[in-house]
Amino acid sequence: MRSEADAEQYPESRADCLLEAAASWVRAGDTERALALLHPLIAEGGENAEYARFAVADIAFGTGDTVYHSDAAARSPRSARSSAASWHGPS
Secondary structure: OOOHHHHHHOHHHHHHHHHHHHHHHHHOOOHHHHHHHHHHHHHHOOHHHHHHHHHHHHHHHHOOOHHHHHHHHHOOOHHHHOOHHHOOOOO
8 A cells, every 4th residue: 555655756657656645644534634635636637636636526525525526527538437446445
């Protein structure tokens, strides 16, 4: 499992580390901490921003914020929207 500290230690894998760390925070029940990691990735743009956007939409859906979920999912690539169940991070 990668962590926030790994993101600093391995800058070439920063986005992957932050996505995995966010998934860990979601599993631990701290969605605010997960969102704090995901929003900067979205702001950076690129492919990882799309994965982060999907993760944020999945968090919103899981917390019952279906309006936000629909908006965020609409901006995600179809390949990343295959299933809400797919965003629970690597084991």
